Amino acid sequence: MDDPTKQSLERTLFAMISRTAIGLRSILALILTAAFFIPIVLGFWQTLLPSFGYIPAIGLTRIEVFAGQDLIAEPGFASSLRLTLVTGFASTALACILAFSFCAMIQNRIAKSATERFLAPFLATPHAAMAIGLAFLFAPSGFFSRLMSPWATGWQKPPDIITINDDWGVSLIIALIAKEVPFLLLVILSALNHISVHKFMATGHALGYGRAQIWIKIIIPQIYPLIRLSLYIVLAFSLSVVDMAIIIGPSNPPTLSVLSLQWFSDSDPLSLRLATATAIVQTLIILVAVTLWFAMERVVIVVGRWWIRKGGRGPVSDYLMRFLVTMVHVLLACSVLALISLVLWSVAWRWQFPDITPLSWSVQYWSYVLNSDQDILFNSIAIAACTSLICLSFAIAWLEWQNFETPSIRIIVFCIIILPLFIPQIAFLFGLHILFLRWGLSGSLIAVGWAHSLFVFPYIILTLSDSWRSLDNRYIRSAASLGANRMKILLRVKLPMLLRPLLISAAIGFSVSMGLYLPSLVMGEGRIPTITTEAVALASGADRRLQSVYALLQALFPMIIFFAALLIPRIIYVEHADLRGDRQ
Amino acid sequence: MFRLGLVLTAGFLTLTSSVLASEKWNETLAKAKGQTIYWNAWGGDQRTNAFIDWVGEQVEQRYGVRLNHVKLSDTAEAVTRVIAEKTAGKSSDGSVDLIWINGPNFLSMKEKGLLAGPFAQDLPNARYVDFSPSSPASVDFTIPVEGYESPWRLAKFVFNYNSARLASPPRTMQEFLIWSKNNPGRFTHPVVSNFLGATFLKQALMELVSDPKILQSAATDNNFDQVTTPLWTWYDELRPTLWRQGKTFPASEQAQQQLLSDDEIDISMSFDPAGAAAAINDGALPGTIRTYALANGTLGNFSFVAIPFNAKNKEGAMIIANFLLEPETQTHAQNINVLGSFSVLDQSKLNDSQLALLAALPTSPALPTNAELGKTLLEPHPSWMIRLSKAWKERYSQ
Numbered sequence: 001m002d003d004p005t006k007q008s009l010e011r012t013l014f015a016m017i018s019r020t021a022i023g024l025r026s027i028l029a030l031i032l033t034a035a036f037f038i039p040i041v042l043g044f045w046q047t048l049l050p051s052f053g054y055i056p057a058i059g060l061t062r063i064e065v066f067a068g069q070d071l072i073a074e075p076g077f078a079s080s081l082r083l084t085l086v087t088g089f090a091s092t093a094l095a096c097i098l099a100f101s102f103c104a105m106i107q108n109r110i111a112k113s114a115t116e117r118f119l120a121p122f123l124a125t126p127h128a129a130m131a132i133g134l135a136f137l138f139a140p141s142g143f144f145s146r147l148m149s150p151w152a153t154g155w156q157k158p159p160d161i162i163t164i165n166d167d168w169g170v171s172l173i174i175a176l177i178a179k180e181v182p183f184l185l186l187v188i189l190s191a192l193n194h195i196s197v198h199k200f201m202a203t204g205h206a207l208g209y210g211r212a213q214i215w216i217k218i219i220i221p222q223i224y225p226l227i228r229l230s231l232y233i234v235l236a237f238s239l240s241v242v243d244m245a246i247i248i249g250p251s252n253p254p255t256l257s258v259l260s261l262q263w264f265s266d267s268d269p270l271s272l273r274l275a276t277a278t279a280i281v282q283t284l285i286i287l288v289a290v291t292l293w294f295a296m297e298r299v300v301i302v303v304g305r306w307w308i309r310k311g312g313r314g315p316v317s318d319y320l321m322r323f324l325v326t327m328v329h330v331l332l333a334c335s336v337l338a339l340i341s342l343v344l345w346s347v348a349w350r351w352q353f354p355d356i357t358p359l360s361w362s363v364q365y366w367s368y369v370l371n372s373d374q375d376i377l378f379n380s381i382a383i384a385a386c387t388s389l390i391c392l393s394f395a396i397a398w399l400e401w402q403n404f405e406t407p408s409i410r411i412i413v414f415c416i417i418i419l420p421l422f423i424p425q426i427a428f429l430f431g432l433h434i435l436f437l438r439w440g441l442s443g444s445l446i447a448v449g450w451a452h453s454l455f456v457f458p459y460i461i462l463t464l465s466d467s468w469r470s471l472d473n474r475y476i477r478s479a480a481s482l483g484a485n486r487m488k489i490l491l492r493v494k495l496p497m498l499l500r501p502l503l504i505s506a507a508i509g510f511s512v513s514m515g516l517y518l519p520s521l522v523m524g525e526g527r528i529p530t531i532t533t534e535a536v537a538l539a540s541g542a543d544r545r546l547q548s549v550y551a552l553l554q555a556l557f558p559m560i561i562f563f564a565a566l567l568i569p570r571i572i573y574v575e576h577a578d579l580r581g582d583r584q
Numbered sequence: 585m586f587r588l589g590l591v592l593t594a595g596f597l598t599l600t601s602s603v604l605a606s607e608k609w610n611e612t613l614a615k616a617k618g619q620t621i622y623w624n625a626w627g628g629d630q631r632t633n634a635f636i637d638w639v640g641e642q643v644e645q646r647y648g649v650r651l652n653h654v655k656l657s658d659t660a661e662a663v664t665r666v667i668a669e670k671t672a673g674k675s676s677d678g679s680v681d682l683i684w685i686n687g688p689n690f691l692s693m694k695e696k697g698l699l700a701g702p703f704a705q706d707l708p709n710a711r712y713v714d715f716s717p718s719s720p721a722s723v724d725f726t727i728p729v730e731g732y733e734s735p736w737r738l739a740k741f742v743f744n745y746n747s748a749r750l751a752s753p754p755r756t757m758q759e760f761l762i763w764s765k766n767n768p769g770r771f772t773h774p775v776v777s778n779f780l781g782a783t784f785l786k787q788a789l790m791e792l793v794s795d796p797k798i799l800q801s802a803a804t805d806n807n808f809d810q811v812t813t814p815l816w817t818w819y820d821e822l823r824p825t826l827w828r829q830g831k832t833f834p835a836s837e838q839a840q841q842q843l844l845s846d847d848e849i850d851i852s853m854s855f856d857p858a859g860a861a862a863a864i865n866d867g868a869l870p871g872t873i874r875t876y877a878l879a880n881g882t883l884g885n886f887s888f889v890a891i892p893f894n895a896k897n898k899e900g901a902m903i904i905a906n907f908l909l910e911p912e913t914q915t916h917a918q919n920i921n922v923l924g925s926f927s928v929l930d931q932s933k934l935n936d937s938q939l940a941l942l943a944a945l946p947t948s949p950a951l952p953t954n955a956e957l958g959k960t961l962l963e964p965h966p967s968w969m970i971r972l973s974k975a976w977k978e979r980y981s982q
Binding site (some may be wrong): 262436 | 627630655656660662665667669670672673674679696763770777827829832838842844845847848867981
């Protein structure tokens, strides 16, 4: 008997199953929105209110005009604005040029995996640690000065010259470049996988172009669109960086981000208006800056086309590029020396100018920190490990599911994911803190972890999605034709094959979390001290020896994770060169 | 007969009040047991951090109160936090139990009703403190304390100089100008948005102003410019002779101490008379550094602890405030191998054995004697410091 009930039951079941699939996807999109988008929007809103004079805690409950006028009237505001723009644009542009030059010169000469191994320590060292090291390197009484005195310089005491914390922000620009060049190198290297550089090089050489010219005229125009987003992120970051600007930036006046933080921590609650208004201005600056950069790209495209068509063989550019590569070498050498001087300071007892090495040694500070500040180490590692693992699972889920979504949804979700990287942290963290307070979450590990995920997740997505997309589809099709379902393909084919990029992006997530200053400070309410909050608090004063211990700890754990990420695939996949990253 | 009755009644009242007080304190002790106190205190000084750790061990052993040091890079962070909590409508169970506070931050919190109290005089150990009306325990930067904060350490403005580089350091503001002109680039002060930097300007103002009494009442739009004119004349001459031509300044006392240690400058300043001696012991400064005060006296004040209105564990916070005033605690703090911070207690209220402990403390050539520290000048009204910082910023931060 043809049972109509049975038929309808089957139909219902089928509908239910397909609905569950849609349901699961929607749930994922919902979770991502709820976890990442809503907090930022609400937090931003809470920051917006005080900038319009709405501060109920002190009885100001009327919305007034934006505090922009008052900001402009503040002494030094114009200089702060100028400094922010100059340091942001200059460091991003220079880092971009240097990274491209370096890639152009090493491409084909050093294996990609070797480059990654060599970049790992620079990537793993958080911004604050690098700034502390570089500050000592360049100070008039610093490492370089000590190396050269008094035999070469004749200095019996440190010279009264301005090096670090200079008014123009040059030292801040250098420090930013030192951190951004390795990041951009990594990005460019992975973008290179998408084009066949060899062929272009061969053709270019045959036509009589030098290496530099081929890169500028043929290769960069092709990979630039692939790294554009990362450049915008670097630009937004440089325009709103806090910890580096505190340590090595100008102080009188400082950059806008530091100014804003100073007002946030002013004892007069009315300063909240100025603080939040500055944060809003910073958001606008980033928006305008990215637009401006985009406009500059258009100009370069027009001028560049004309220039390329002119067909000049430009023999000079090779020398220029070689000079720029030397600059990168100098920069990387400085970063290494900065880390070495941190190691020396961390075990010094007294180290006076102009001695090249410490006068007396002690491991007192290491033993002090390792014995009495274990909770700080635990907090940092636990937060970094949990957020990077959770974010990695979400990233896998999203990358796996996103193919089912319409392109517009994919773009919207992607924009939501990277949004936190384009809004100054201070512009939504303060407001978010008030929300967390209302929800009774503030000051907990969960609150800090959540705030960290806002930044860890986008970096994991950014570093992972490329490898995810470029996985050879034929493996997946073969597995499917052998009868494996999606889950099995994911677990048995995709994840094992992508082990190396998975581990690397987890390591990047780990080091991002390890280096986050404001999210830990604001969300942790000081109750969740981390290595970075301690390091920056100490950098504002305190002993250089203790500062060095914290700066090194800050760099040490991400480095261990990075090397583990590079090493594990080599151990597991002894027999698969492709998967352990030796060939690509 | 009537008078006798009055005396008896008064005596009886004192007796009952002291009995009541000790009962109340026992109640506090009982409630505090098992509480965890979040003490928000500036964390930029390792010795202070270690001292606070020690306090934590002691109060846990003695009273079962656990102490958590929330290390701030600026005290105002804690003030902001309490304001944020008030904004969010959190009027109990707040995250801050105790704050190391004084001056402008205290004024700000007291004015806005963000403090719990009065409690200071109810602490049993308040009996060792001089609470007479104009004493530093009763007036914090000319602001009446009224029991809303309890003292715990003494801050006195002093200078440290490198005796290997100069034989006799400048002792008046005019001498500073002359010395710095002759030794350009060897002197500086912390940036004026920093407490110590602002203090240096205040100290100079007190010396250069024609009538220092005027600084004891609030600065007004009318008198500020006129009163500070001599200060700016002096400073305009001094600034170009400072370290880095006075274009940039160290961010804090510690950053300045690092400059002294790196031999970038010859004279630094501090709010802790034993700080340099302690730093020498720690290897943070060369052994040739000496501490001194100025000829006409220097500013001084007490550091306090206060309890926010919404603190979760007020009882435990009071136990800690009280423990900080124990004569043994203050003696421990004064030990230069520990903190080296001079006692806030009134020496005339201590007994012989307590005094003997103080006398037996180790000493150091860098440590000034009480006589060498000279006169303590009363802090001006906070409005002067606020206006000075603002005026300085307008003049020199462009």
